[in-house]
Amino acid sequence: MGKTKPAKRRKVPAAQALDLAGLVEYAEGSVVSRTVAENGAGTLTLFAFDAGQGLSEHSAPFDAVVQVVDGEARLVIGGKSVRAAAGQLVVMPANVPHTVKAVKRFKMLLTMLRAQ
DSSP states (O other): OOOOOOOOSSOOOOSSOOOOGSSSSTTTTTTEEEEEEEEEEEEEEEEEEEOOOOEEEEOOSSSSEEEEEEEEEEEEEEEEEEETTTOOOOEEEOOOOOEEEEEEEEEEEEEOOOOO
16 A cells, blocks of 8 residues: 555635734734645744744754745844845754744745655
């Protein structure tokens, strides 16, 4: 019997052009997230960070790509500080500790790439 693949879970409509920034809203003093799609290969999650908000240091067992949709963030990846603004992306390698902090309000699309 063949390997069973997990079902695709899409959280937004298919075959439509969508405004990424409009799919998640800012909340005062908070970080808001919305999963856009996920399957066995990975996930797409939108985040909205209020100014000064962030994610504490952590690591993931697979590569992740941050695409800044709005605003500006500071990431620290393996001890290296990286600033990223709207239209830029940053790769965070698997198993490397990292943090994310909003320099000013910012939104990002996080793509998690799981090894198959």
